[in-house]
Amino acid sequence: MTPFAQFLGLLPLATTVFAYNNICDTLNSQIPDRVWYPRNQNYSASLSSYYTSFERQLDPSCIFRPTTTAEVVDFVNIITENASTTSSRPQFAIRGGGHTLFSAAANINGSVTVDMRSMNSLTLSPDLKTASIGAGAVFSDIYPQLTPYNLTVMGGRLPGIGAGGFTTGGGLNFLAREHGFSCDNIYGYEIVLANGTVIYASASSHHDLWLALKGGSNNFGIITRFDLAAFPQGLMWGGVIMYNYTASTMAAQAKAFTNFMNPDHFDSAAEMAVLVNYEDGGFTIGNSLFYTKPVAYPKVYQPFTSLPAPTFNDLSFNNVSGMVTKFGSFLPTSAERATELVYSFHNANTTTYKQLIKIYQDGCALLNNIPGLLVQFMLQPQPVTNGTNSLGLTPGETDLVIGLVSIAYDNPADDDRVFSVQEAIVDAQTALLEEAGLLIPFKYLNYADVSQDPFGSYGEENRERLREVSRRYDPLGVFQWGVPGGFKLFD
Numbered sequence: 489m490t491p492f493a494q495f496l497g498l499l500p501l502a503t504t505v506f507a508y509n510n511i512c513d514t515l516n517s518q519i520p521d522r523v524w525y526p527r528n529q530n531y532s533a534s535l536s537s538y539y540t541s542f543e544r545q546l547d548p549s550c551i552f553r554p555t556t557t558a559e560v561v562d563f564v565n566i567i568t569e570n571a572s573t574t575s576s577r578p579q580f581a582i583r584g585g586g587h588t589l590f591s592a593a594a595n596i597n598g599s600v601t602v603d604m605r606s607m608n609s610l611t612l613s614p615d616l617k618t619a620s621i622g623a624g625a626v627f628s629d630i631y632p633q634l635t636p637y638n639l640t641v642m643g644g645r646l647p648g649i650g651a652g653g654f655t656t657g658g659g660l661n662f663l664a665r666e667h668g669f670s671c672d673n674i675y676g677y678e679i680v681l682a683n684g685t686v687i688y689a690s691a692s693s694h695h696d697l698w699l700a701l702k703g704g705s706n707n708f709g710i711i712t713r714f715d716l717a718a719f720p721q722g723l724m725w726g727g728v729i730m731y732n733y734t735a736s737t738m739a740a741q742a743k744a745f746t747n748f749m750n751p752d753h754f755d756s757a758a759e760m761a762v763l764v765n766y767e768d769g770g771f772t773i774g775n776s777l778f779y780t781k782p783v784a785y786p787k788v789y790q791p792f793t794s795l796p797a798p799t800f801n802d803l804s805f806n807n808v809s810g811m812v813t814k815f816g817s818f819l820p821t822s823a824e825r826a827t828e829l830v831y832s833f834h835n836a837n838t839t840t841y842k843q844l845i846k847i848y849q850d851g852c853a854l855l856n857n858i859p860g861l862l863v864q865f866m867l868q869p870q871p872v873t874n875g876t877n878s879l880g881l882t883p884g885e886t887d888l889v890i891g892l893v894s895i896a897y898d899n900p901a902d903d904d905r906v907f908s909v910q911e912a913i914v915d916a917q918t919a920l921l922e923e924a925g926l927l928i929p930f931k932y933l934n935y936a937d938v939s940q941d942p943f944g945s946y947g948e949e950n951r952e953r954l955r956e957v958s959r960r961y962d963p964l965g966v967f968q969w970g971v972p973g974g975f976k977l978f979d
Contacts, residue, residue, distance in 0.1 A: 511570050511578050511600060512550035518566065519559050524551040534603050535595075538583075539648075540826045542591040548581070548601040555606045557678065557686060557712040563602065564710065565684045568966060581973050582706055584650025585626055589826045590938040592973040594653065604652060607712060612637065618675060619718040623711045625651045628816075631809035640721040640808045642670040645778075647816040651714055653974075656705050657934035657942075658879060662726075662778045662808065663719060664871035665886075666756035670716075671702035672874050678713035682966035686712075691876075700957040702877035703946065705933060706974050707958055707967050723782040726811060727802040728818050730774030731795055733764070741773055742841035744791035745867055749835035754886045755788040757781045761868040764845055766852040767861065776815065777803060820896065824860060827906060828894040829914045830935035832870060833926040835887040840924060841867070844917050848893065851913035855906065860898030867891060870932075878954055880946035881930055888928070891917060892935050933975060942975055951977070 516523040524531035526547065534551050538544045554560045571577045581601045583594035595601050604624030610633050611620045619641050621630060627643030627650075634640055642661040644654050659670025667673055676690035677698065689698040700708060731737050745762050747753060757780045765772045775792050782805060785793055793803070806814060836844075848865040855861055868890045875883035893913050895906050921927040933942040943951045955977050958968065968978055 511566065512552075514566055514570070515550070515552055515563065515600070519552075519554075519562050522553055522555070522559060524553065526550075534601075538586040538595060539822055540589050541824045542589060542826075543586060543593065543595045546592065546595040546597045548596050549598055551601050551603050553603045553606050557607075557680065560602075560680045560710050560712055561684050561686060564680055564682065564966075567600075567970065568682060568684070568964075571966070571970070577969055579970055579972055582652070582710060582971060584624055584652035585644075585648050585654070587649055588653060588934075588974070589823075589828060593938070594973060596973060602710070604710075605650070610634075612639075612718065617718055619716045621651055621714050621716060623652050623713060627651065627654070628809070628812050631807075631812060634718070635807050635809050637718075638720060638722045639718045641716045641718055642667060642673050645812060645815055646819065647812060648821075652711060653705070654934065655714060655716075656701055656703070656711070658703055658871075658877070658932055659934070660868075660871060660932075662724065662759050662780055662811070663721075665754075665759050665869060666780070666872070667717075667719070668873040669702075669871045669877060669879070671877050672871075673717040674702065674714055675717065676715040677701050677711050679709040679711045681709045682962045682964060682970075690715075696953075696957050697961055699876070699878055700954050703879045703933065704943075704954050704957070704977075706971055707954070707977050708961055709967060721780065721808055723805045723807060724778065724780045724811060725782060725784050725786070725803065725805050726776070726778035727804055727814060728763075728774065728776050728800065729793060729798050729803055730763075730765075730772050730800040731798055733771035733773045737773055737795060738764075738845055739838070739842060740795055741775075741792070742845065743838045746835060746838050746841060747791060748788065749869060749887055749889060751886045753788065755786070756872070757783075758786065758788045759869065760789070760792075761866050764848060764865040766849075766855075766863040769856065771849065771852075772799070774798070774800070776818075778811070820862070823896040824898045825900065825903065825906070826894065826896040827910060827937060828892055828935055829910055829937050829940065830931050831891045831914065831918050831921075832928050832930040832932065833889050833891065833921045834928065835889055836921070836924065836926055840920065840926070843920055844891070847916045847920070848913055851909050851916075854909045854912075855895070858897050858899075858902050858906065860896065862896045864894045865892070866894070870930075878946060878950050879930065880950045888930075890932055890935065893917075936975070938975075943977060 581596035607622035607624040609622040628647040870888035929945040931942045931945040936942045
């Protein structure tokens with residue numbers, strides 16, 4: 489190739505970068521004081537706040553941080569106008585808390601990232617039954633404001649979780665066994681569509697879009713406000729209890745979990761998980777246990793809490809805000825590299841749970857000597873949905889389980905090895921469950937890896953319904969080609 493031909497090959501890229509810089513400058517001119525450029529302190533702070541380096545290492549041309557719905561409307565109009573007047577269609581990312589693990593879920597290289605976190609207001613209705621929150625709100629900032637009213641909303645259980653991605657992906661909360669997914673309890677959404685109009689989607693207005701936003705992620709517009717159900721909540725009980733890993737403790741945990749998930753033992757106040765951790769060449773096993781009533785060591789948890797010689801136990805009373813802070817102190821606040829794979833199944837017997845843990849244990853042996861390695865296998869009850877969502881789960885089922893294999897580590901050089909072992913573990917686990925007739929298609933979007941297909945797992949009818957809503961409210965596909973990150977409907 490001649491030097492001149494090589495130069496010509498760079499022209500499309502140069503044109504694209506120029507177009508994005510023009511958009512940033514247009515935004516800065518038309519919406520002053522809302523655009524941050526590289527080397528700006530606010531720009532750097534926004535990038536550094538993503539949970540993983542997969543997102544932190546991306547460099548947008550600028551970050552746009554709106555404070556009002558009107559500014560979001562202006563942004564969308566600028567984007568669509570540039571799409572019709574330039575040779576390249578501008579793309580952008582939308583971020584809230586920034587906790588999704590994989591690259592480009594809520595950030596973008598060489599274009600515009602919309603950081604929604606300045607839209608973080610909270611307003612309670614006069615009857616205290618509805619909490620209206622800005623779409624950029626972080627739940628750990630909302631909970632303390634609700635504490636004086638003895639109220640809560642169904643937000644994240646860890647600090648830093650943003651409302652936008654969490655609720656549009658489903659949402660798991662302490663109240664999940666009583667009230668379902670967080671998205672099951674959203675009365676309405678204020679949303680800016682691709683044509684710049686603002687509508688309110690609820691059960692009585694734009695019902696199809698209201699349902700699509702309950703599990704449909706970032707595919708329909710930019711949400712600017714959520715109206716959430718507010719629930720009475722005073723003190724609750726819970727925390728983490730851990731044990732040394734022995735064959736007898738593992739067997740006891742497996743038996744306790746299969747009994748806990750038996751519908752005959754269902755307790756709507758109990759939300760928990762079995763945690764099997766691998767770090768520094770050794771295993772630990774234990775539980776996160778939460779009970780939304782002010783009852784210490786409730787009977788439903790006795791098979792877990794009565795095991796001998798816990799190595800860690802912070803189970804205690806607290807309000808929701810304090811419980812979230814405490815739970816967060818048990819987990820890393822950020823990670824260099826991190827990945828997770830999710831699946832779902834009907835409750836299994838003790839032997840099957842022991843086999844699932846053994847598969848995981850054998851897989852961890854293949855990851856020795858990886859710097860910064862932390863591996864976790866989690867078994868967690870699925871929320872008991874009321875069905876007002878697009879997830880495709882049967883309302884009222886109490887025996888569904890989420891299986892999740894998560895791996896955190898330090899270096900990009902270990903990516904291929906980590907991904908390969910993780911995939912092998914999950915493939916073996918799901919094959920076991922499928923052979924037993926227990927595996928179901930559903931993959932919880934907020935735990936899914938980019939290699940997985942959560943929309944397909946909702947069922948073909950639900951996926952096609954989501955696509956039809958996209959065609960109806962976004963006929964030009966702005967939130968498909970324009971927002972390439974996350975999970976898309978037409979891939």
